[in-house]
Structures are given as structure tokens and as C-alpha cells.
Amino acid sequence: MAMEAVRGLELELEDCALPLLAGIVATDEPEEAFRDIDWALLIGAMPRREGMQRKDLLRANVGIFKQQGQALNKVAKKSVRVVVVGNPANTNALVAAHSAPSIPIEQFSALTRLDHNRALALTAAHLKVRVDQVRNVCIWGNHSNTQVPDLTHALWVNNSGQSESVLQALDQDGIQWIQNDFIPIVANRGAEIIKARKLSSALSAAKAIADHVRNWQFGTQGDQFVSMAVLSSGQQYGIPKGLMASVPVTISNGIWTVVPNLEIPEMIQKRINASIKELEDEREEALQFLSLIPSQ
Numbered sequence: 001m002a003m004e005a006v007r008g009l010e011l012e013l014e015d016c017a018l019p020l021l022a023g024i025v026a027t028d029e030p031e032e033a034f035r036d037i038d039w040a041l042l043i044g045a046m047p048r049r050e051g052m053q054r055k056d057l058l059r060a061n062v063g064i065f066k067q068q069g070q071a072l073n074k075v076a077k078k079s080v081r082v083v084v085v086g087n088p089a090n091t092n093a094l095v096a097a098h099s100a101p102s103i104p105i106e107q108f109s110a111l112t113r114l115d116h117n118r119a120l121a122l123t124a125a126h127l128k129v130r131v132d133q134v135r136n137v138c139i140w141g142n143h144s145n146t147q148v149p150d151l152t153h154a155l156w157v158n159n160s161g162q163s164e165s166v167l168q169a170l171d172q173d174g175i176q177w178i179q180n181d182f183i184p185i186v187a188n189r190g191a192e193i194i195k196a197r198k199l200s201s202a203l204s205a206a207k208a209i210a211d212h213v214r215n216w217q218f219g220t221q222g223d224q225f226v227s228m229a230v231l232s233s234g235q236q237y238g239i240p241k242g243l244m245a246s247v248p249v250t251i252s253n254g255i256w257t258v259v260p261n262l263e264i265p266e267m268i269q270k271r272i273n274a275s276i277k278e279l280e281d282e283r284e285e286a287l288q289f290l291s292l293i294p295s296q
């Protein structure tokens with residue numbers, strides 16, 4: 001059944017006549033799919049069904065991402081870079097990384113670029129400027145509705161090409177807009193799209209994956225930053241060591257660096273702490289499940 005859908009995708013890829021598409025391997029065997037790869041985009045995951053407990057969803061996905069991590073460990077290039085999209089994306093990325101000990105854990109990430117792009121678009125619309133005039137928004141924490149879209153360090157480029165603070169450009173009601181509109185709209189946008197489409201975001205997710213990979217491969221521009229969920233060092237922004245948390249990063253020569261020393265307002269830090277707590281709880285449960293699943 002799934003292979004029929006894969007065949008459909010294969011036909012569509014051929015029809016795109018992509019000049020860079022050198023070939024397609026259509027398979028449902030991870031060890032065949034991942035052999036000698038440079039990039040792994042892990043999109044397949046168990047979706048939450050009606051009546052399903054969060055724990056059951058986590059358990060099912062731990063099984064999937066353990067298997068995928070083990071296959072990457074066995075057959076992918078040791079330089080492979082991994083982007084986890086399937087939800088719960090941050091914790092799935094952690095499970096895959098734990099299951100692939102021969103691949104440096106810094107090469108695993110989870111996608112929060114879609115949330116980042118949503119924040120850019122909403123800010124540009126609010127300021128009535130083009131989206132490419134806005135930069136340095138960021139997303140902290142989990143790719144869930146506890147995520148923290150943050151405009152503290154966001155800039156917009158005026159018509160003379162100078163960068164100005166977004167916070168200063170917002171009117172007197174700016175803080176209310178951030179708390180009552182901006183943060184909840186971005187954080188719940190995925191659910192809004194599912195309600196409207198009866199399916200999760202697809203086109204915007206594909207665009208965000210392309211943005212994430214392009215920046216990781218070719219770097220970010222100047223001191224502009226982007227958001228991605230990566231391994232926390234335990235040294236910054238009150239995020240404990242060993243979580244896959246979304247943070248602002250710059251990227252150069254294929255290496256991401258967390259933007260250091262940003263001042264974080266108390267209101268934002270409190271929200272970050274709550275999202276990090278959720279990630280810690282997910283990690284604890286996931287690692288328990290992981291230890292229960294026999295290795296292959």
C-alpha cells in the first residue's frame with residue numbers, strides 16, 4: 001500500500017524534469033534508502049489519531065526513529081546530515097541520534113524553520129513591509145504549541161537599506177500584539193492548517209525543509225540568523241544539556257553555531273523554560289521507551 005504511494009511520488013518527481021535529479025531509489029527498506037547518503041530528510045512518522053494518548057504516539061514514534069537511526073548508523077556516510085520533520089520532531093531527532101552513535105550528534109536536527117517562516121510572514125504583514133525586509137525573528141524550544149516565537153532581536157530593513165528594530169517599529173500596542181496575536185498565531189498555525197485542510201501543512205513544510213537544507217549547506221548571510229532545533233550544550237539560555245531545542249543559529253562551512261549572548265526578556269525566558277520542560281518530559285519518556293525496544 002505505502003509502496004503504491006511511493007510509486008506515485010516517483011512519477012511526480014520524474015514529471016518535474018528537475019535538472020539536478022540524477023536518479024531515484026524507491027524503497028521501503030531503510031538500509032537501502034540510507035546507503036551512502038549525504039542528507040536524510042525524515043518525514044514519515046506515526047500521525048496522532050483520534051482518541052490516541054500522547055504517550056502512545058511517542059512510543060510508536062520512538063520505534064520508528066530508533067529503526068531509522070540504526071539504519072543510518074549502519075549504512076549512511078558518517079558525514080550525513082539529518083533533518084527530522086515527522087512529529088514530535090525534536091524528540092524523534094533525539095531518538096534517531098541516540099540510535100546512531102557513530103554519527104556525530106551535531107549532524108542531527110529537527111525542523112522549526114516552518115515556524116520561523118510563519119513568524120517572518122506574520123511580522124512583515126503586520127508592519128506592511130515585504131517579507132524579505134524582515135530578519136532575525138527566531139523560534140525557541142519545542143516544535144509544539146509551547147514553542148516561543150520571539151521578535152526581541154528582529155530587524156526590518158527600511159527603504160534606505162538600514163536595519164531598524166522591529167520592536168521599536170511596533171506601535172504602543174506592540175507588546176499586546178506580540179502576546180495576544182503573534183505568539184499564539186505562530187504557535188497554533190499548524191493546528192489551524194490541519195483544521196482547514198484536514199491534512200498537515202505540505203507546501204509550506206516543503207519550502208521550509210528546502211530553506212533549512214540550503215542554509216545548512218551554503219551558510220546563512222552575514223549576521224542574519226535562522227531557527228533550527230539542534231543539540232543543546234547546556235551552556236546557553238537556560239537550556240539543559242542534551243536536548244534538541246530550537247534556537248537561533250548562524251551557519252558557516254556546514255557548521256551551525258547558536259547565536260550567543262542574546263538578551264532575553266523575562267516574559268520570553270519564562271515561556272522558553274516551559275517549552276524546555278516539555279522537551280525534558282518527552283526525552284525522559286522517549287528514553288524509557290527506547291530502552292524497552294530491543295536493538296536490531
Ligand SMILES: NC(=O)c1ccc[n+]([C@@H]2O[C@H](COP(=O)([O-])OP(=O)(O)OC[C@H]3O[C@@H](n4cnc5c(N)ncnc54)[C@H](O)[C@@H]3O)[C@@H](O)[C@H]2O)c1
Nearest residue numbers: 002043044045046047064085086087089111114200201205
Ligand atoms: N516539523 C514541521 O514543521 C512539520 C511540518 C509539517 C508536517 N510535519 C510532520 O511531518 C509528518 C508527515 O506529515 P504528513 O502530513 O505527510 O503526514 P501523513 O500522516 O500524511 O504522512 C505520514 C507518512 O508516514 C508514513 N510512515 C508511517 N510509519 C512509517 C515508518 N515507520 N517509516 C516511514 N514512513 C512511515 C505513513 O505511511 C505516511 O505516508 C507528520 O508527523 C507531521 O506532523 C512536521
